[in-house]
Each structure stands twice: as C-alpha cells, then as structure tokens.
Amino acid sequence: MSTYFCWLIIPLLMKENGATPFDIGLADAITFGITGLLSPLIGFVASKEYLCPDTICRIGFVLQATCSISIAIYYISGTMIVPIFFLLVQESFALAFFWSICEYLLSNEIYQGETNQKMSWFCCSWSFGKAIGFVLGGPMRSAFGYSFSLYFSALIVMVAFVVFPRMPRNRSTTPNIAKIEKQKAKLEKKKAKKTESLTKKGLSPEEIEIKINNMNKENFLTKHQPVPKRYFLYYLNELVIHFTVYGTVAVFGNQYIDFADENNIVLNGLNDDPGTYCSLFLGIVYFSQSFCFWVLGQFSYWQYKQILNIIVQIFIGAICLALIYLRNGWVLCVLAIPIGIISGYDLQSNVLYSINAGPKIKGVILGMSECVGELTCCLCPLFAGLIATQTDDRKWALWFGLILQCVGIVLCIITQAITIILERFDKQKESDEIELGNEHQESNPIEDVDVDTNLVHQIEIEDGNVSESSELDKEEGADEKSPEENENVQPTGTPEQKPSNE
Numbered sequence: 001m002s003t004y005f006c007w008l009i010i011p012l013l014m015k016e017n018g019a020t021p022f023d024i025g026l027a028d029a030i031t032f033g034i035t036g037l038l039s040p041l042i043g044f045v046a047s048k049e050y051l052c053p054d055t056i057c058r059i060g061f062v063l064q065a066t067c068s069i070s071i072a073i074y075y076i077s078g079t080m081i082v083p084i085f086f087l088l089v090q091e092s093f094a095l096a097f098f099w100s101i102c103e104y105l106l107s108n109e110i111y112q113g114e115t116n117q118k119m120s121w122f123c124c125s126w127s128f129g130k131a132i133g134f135v136l137g138g139p140m141r142s143a144f145g146y147s148f149s150l151y152f153s154a155l156i157v158m159v160a161f162v163v164f165p166r167m168p169r170n171r172s173t174t175p176n177i178a179k180i181e182k183q184k185a186k187l188e189k190k191k192a193k194k195t196e197s198l199t200k201k202g203l204s205p206e207e208i209e210i211k212i213n214n215m216n217k218e219n220f221l222t223k224h225q226p227v228p229k230r231y232f233l234y235y236l237n238e239l240v241i242h243f244t245v246y247g248t249v250a251v252f253g254n255q256y257i258d259f260a261d262e263n264n265i266v267l268n269g270l271n272d273d274p275g276t277y278c279s280l281f282l283g284i285v286y287f288s289q290s291f292c293f294w295v296l297g298q299f300s301y302w303q304y305k306q307i308l309n310i311i312v313q314i315f316i317g318a319i320c321l322a323l324i325y326l327r328n329g330w331v332l333c334v335l336a337i338p339i340g341i342i343s344g345y346d347l348q349s350n351v352l353y354s355i356n357a358g359p360k361i362k363g364v365i366l367g368m369s370e371c372v373g374e375l376t377c378c379l380c381p382l383f384a385g386l387i388a389t390q391t392d393d394r395k396w397a398l399w400f401g402l403i404l405q406c407v408g409i410v411l412c413i414i415t416q417a418i419t420i421i422l423e424r425f426d427k428q429k430e431s432d433e434i435e436l437g438n439e440h441q442e443s444n445p446i447e448d449v450d451v452d453t454n455l456v457h458q459i460e461i462e463d464g465n466v467s468e469s470s471e472l473d474k475e476e477g478a479d480e481k482s483p484e485e486n487e488n489v490q491p492t493g494t495p496e497q498k499p500s501n502e
Helices: 002-016 021-048 053-074 082-109 115-144 146-163 177-200 205-215 231-262 274-298 307-325 329-355 362-391 395-443 453-479 483-488
Strands: none
Touching: 002 021, 002 053, 002 082, 002 115, 002 146, 002 231, 002 274, 021 053, 021 082, 021 231, 021 362, 053 082, 053 146, 082 115, 082 362, 115 146, 115 274, 115 329, 177 205, 231 274, 231 307, 231 329, 231 362, 231 395, 274 329, 307 329, 307 395, 329 362, 362 395
C-alpha cells in the first residue's frame, strides 16, 4: 500500500518540477532495476539462512519509510529532479528486502496441501493494498500536498513494522492435522445425512453406496493439477508473459499517468483533475486484481495451461489500442477491470511456478522471479518513456505495450511448440517401454509349477505323525521310573517266599 501510494505521488511530483517522460521512466528504472538485481542475492541469503528472514523484512520497512520522509523533506522547498534518483535507491533496497523474502517466509509457513489457497490470499491482500494506495494517492495529493502525502506513506510502513509476525514456523512439509480431522468429521456427517435421505427415497444399498462415493470425487475445476515433467519449460513460458503483461501494466502505472495528464483525461461530471482519474483507474485495476487472486485460489483447473498465456496477451494488446484512442474517463475505468484480472492471473501463475521449485533452490527461484518482475518494471517504463520523449508523442508509450505483446505471443508460441514436442516424445518413450516390457513377458512366460497334491498330503500326514509321536514319547518318559524304584516295589496281595533248604 505504501509503495504504490508513493508511486502515484512521485510521477506527478516530478512532472510538476519539469521532468520529461524519460525522466519519469528513469526514476522507475533505477528503483525497480536495483531491486531486480538484488533480489536473487537476497533470496540466496534467505535460503542459506545467513540472516533471519523476518529481520530482513523489517529492515526493508525502515528503508521504505526513510525514503518517503527524505523525498518529502527535500521537496518542501527543492525543485531539482536529480536528487530524487539518489533518494529512490533506498526504496530499491527496501523492496528487495521485502518481496521475495516475504514470499519465502509464506511458502515455509503454509501447511502442506494449502499452497494455492493461502498464496492467493497473500496475493489478494497485497493487491488490495496497492488498490487502496492508488485510490488514496490522488485525492490526498490534491487535498494535502505532496509532502504530507509522503509522510502518510511512511506512517503506513511503520504500522507494518510493528504488526509483522515474529518467529515464523516452518510447516510446509506438515499437513494441517486439525483441519483434516475437521473436514473428515464434516464429510462423515454429510454422508450420514445423505444416506438417511436416500434410504427414505427407497434406494437400494448398492445405489446409495454409488452416490455416496461420488460425493468424494473432485470436479474438473478443483481437481489437483500435478506438476508437469517439463516444469522448466512451463516456468520459462510463464516468465515470458510475466515480462510482457507485468511490463505493460507497469507502463500504465508510470507513463500512462503522464499521458492522462497531457491529454486531460478526467471523470466527466465528477472531477476535473487527471490525477483523481488516474487514482480511480489504477485503483480499479488492483481491486480487480485482488478479486482475480481470490477466484483463482478456489480452483486449480487454470494451472499449467499454456494456451491461456497467449489469450491474455491478445486481450492486453487490444486494451492498449483502446487506451490510445479513447478519452472518456468512465469508459476507460471499465477497461481497467480486465487489465486487473489479466495481471492477477499473471502474478498468481508466477508465484505458483516459483514456490513449486525444490526446497533447496526455492529461495533462489523466488529471487529470480522477483528479479524478472522488477527488471520488467525497470526496463519497460524506461524504454516507453524514451520512445515518447524522442517522438514527442505520449501515445508511443502505449504503442510500446502493444509491440511488447506481439513479441510475447511469438515467444510463447515457440516455447509451447517445444513443450508439446518434448511431451509427445516422453509419452512415446513411455509407451515403447511398456510395449517392450509386455513383449519380454510374453517371450519369457512364468511357467506354472505342477504341485503333486498326494505328495503334499503325505508330507502333512507325516508331519502330523511326527508331532504325535513326539508327544507320546514325552508322556512315556514322564511315566517311566528308575530301576532302583522298580526293585523296591513289591506286588500287593502276594506272600513273601523264602528260599527252601535242601
């Protein structure tokens, strides 16, 4: 919220002090370019745990707050453009210390099996913060001026510094036992009610069992999508649209503010300030993005569908054309809705691919994704501003977005074609291995051993006789007495005979 509140104020502040579109793009490039270069390094530090990740985030909060305060103090009386480039370096470090680290912390905090849903909540929250930042930025700048607005931006960050959680837990490999048990109990209760209602309808036990089993089946929208074998190619395809779509949205948030101010695009009948229109336009973009994050968190069908990457770029290209020629603020605000939905899909996909990387390289991959995103925010507005300055026509900043989509579509088609060819090769290889295994089994059948049942029966009888004889031997041994005892025993009822004397 604080960052994007600040980034609605900064382009207007620079324009008021005589900055060209290239200057505005350069400020953006310095901020997000340094962030992009630092992100992989910070991600590596997080993976190796050289420094506690939540501490790194808090350092980022402090840097963001001091950046806003420094700019506000200087521009109370200063009018030069050059100092703002140096002051924005603080924000570069602040963003690098926060974004990839926060995603890393969250990916470790989420219970196993809850990644898609919880990451969508995270994306929804920061997108909602962006929307509020943009919506508040324009009106507050008009009402209170630039310096007070930047002080407010710093205050927001310090609130985050206080409430940010300490001592995070590593639960990514642990299932949420309490939630699973609760879901099981809920399902059993639901099954019992369903069984009772079906029994009253007179259904047979077999029919009831079929209907109960169907309750456990996932539909095609919520069914879990496995990570593809050619994961890297899918990730590469996603990086292409992350560069093109996210880059064009970055142009909207940077150069389009200057374009709207130059062409006096306002909310007809409500307000004559282009800054207020830009606040509402960008606010709608990020409110729509928040809604998209929430929706995507409920379903899994959209995951790993490469064809969607081409479709969204076609839509963004068409919207760029509309922004070039339309001047009605209300109509343009309606077009902000699909922009937000498409950017939400792009960012949610990027996070999904990043956190599905292996645990040893997760921090680095998150850093690389953040690097691509930040370099996109750096280079796209910079080149768009350079073209607009050289041609002295702000429209070329938006034409740049259209050209970017055309390049992205070509790259996506190439990567998708390679993916399809390799996946077909993998399937063919698997089927060949199965066929080879079947042929080997047919050529070397396992011979059945004929068992002589009479012999088995005889062995069982002999075993039984042996056990019986051993038991009899034990009993006889117990009954036997020593010879001395036998000599001492006299038969009862027989008179004792004496030897006769001859």
